[in-house]
Amino acid sequence: MDELIDVLDADGNYTGKSIMKSEAHRKGVFHPSIHVWFYTKNGEIVIQQRAKNKDTHPGLWDVSVAGHIGAGEDVTDSAIREVQEEIGLDVAETELHKIGVFKYIHQHHKDLLDCEFHHTFICELKAPLSELEMQESEVADLSLITMPKFQRELESELHSKKYVPYDLDYYEAIFQAIKKKL
Template sequence: MAEEMIDILNSDGTPAGYSRGRTEVHAKGLWHRTVHIWAFDKNGRIVFQQRSHLKENNPNLLDTSCAGHITAGDNSRNAAIRELSEEMGVHKRPEDLEYLFEATHENVLNNKTYFDNEYYDTYKITLSDDEAAHLVPQPGEVDDFIWMTPAEFLEELAKLPEKFVSHPKDYAWIKSLQIMQK
């Protein structure tokens, strides 16, 4: 199977005009685009994925509901729909996604051998009761799903931040939800 190709960005987020394989992207710290999708149930609970224990980065940690790279030539909405299907077994339409914001993230992992420099589009989606009850974790990517209210998440994050993949901009957004609910 051919390695996933990813469009490369300049550090200011503009297209660099070429693509590279995922391995090279992270070995060299090339800027690229990804998506984060936060899935909620009708009661306002958020589903967090527990990353697979087999993952190269952040194994066993709690993370966004689902996320992934935007394949070369694709766009963020299509990538988000693909990731929902692959990682959660949820089938949605691009118009079902609520665009929230774009953010950047720079991270050095795995003893300074993996560089993750990304611009990411963040989306929110609401799952039906049936979808929420029948999530299907993608083997090798997701071990489990954990439901929390925004308040429960923020409390857990304050007590045990090491349980979560670090996404400060996403977490600030969740905190703003909690403030609005008060």
Template sequence: MPEEMIDILNSDGTPAGYSRGRNEVHAKGLWHRTVHIWAFDTKGRILFQLRSHLKENNPNLLDTSCAGHISAGDESRNAAIRELREEMGVKKRIEDLEYLFEATHENVLNDGTYFDNEYYDTYKITLNDEESEHLVPQPGEVDDFVWMTREEFLEKHAKNPEKFVDHPKDYGWIQSIQHT
């Protein structure tokens, strides 16, 4: 399988006009675009994925419901729909996505050998009861899914932040959600 190609950005988020393979992107810390999708069920609970124990970065940590790179030439919403299908086994339409915000993330991982410099679009999606009960974790990407209320997340994250992938803007948004 060929390596995923990713469009490169300048540090200000503007397109740099070229693409590179995923490995080079992270070896050199090239800026690129990704998507984060937060899934909620009909009761208002938030879905977290437990990253696969096989992942190069952040294995066995709780993370965004679903996330991924935007492939070269693709668009954010299309990438979000693709990631939902691949990582969760959920088929949704672009119209089902609620755009929330754009954020940046700079991180150095794996003893300084992996650089993650990204602009990411964040979406919210609501899963119906059938979808919520029949999630299919993508082997090698996701080991499990965990549902939490907003309050459960805030309590667990406050007590054990090391069990979560660090997403300050996302978690700030979750904190701001009004209790229902």
């Protein structure tokens, strides 16, 4: 779905301009997004398999919930909205714990350069995975994975290809933030 999003400079600062998401991706314009990583009390992480029809990383396993921040939309409001849309879960602002903003650049093909700043949150999953309602256009599957297994797979040349290729430092920041909450 195309939508109007804010334009950021290369340092993640808002420029006061807006652009359609499709144009931002075509031209490699920086823009904000949200990531919400859900974890359980016993140290499992919810991962999402992206729908096969997605423009970016179709079929790969990814963050629990991700999405673009609409033009003028508050970051936390965007995270709450995306969680509700993608997995049918209502979360309160107080349940979301922001751990940072991470710069991400990925050239998918000649007409798609993704330049984002991921506003990243962690949140404890208090509902059973089976109760989550996947948005078909975005989510193919949801799964729980233990942190040690996830770390091993990310470091394995064979298994790492099934995940969205973020820097290992990004994943490590997620693991460390979750470990502090457990």
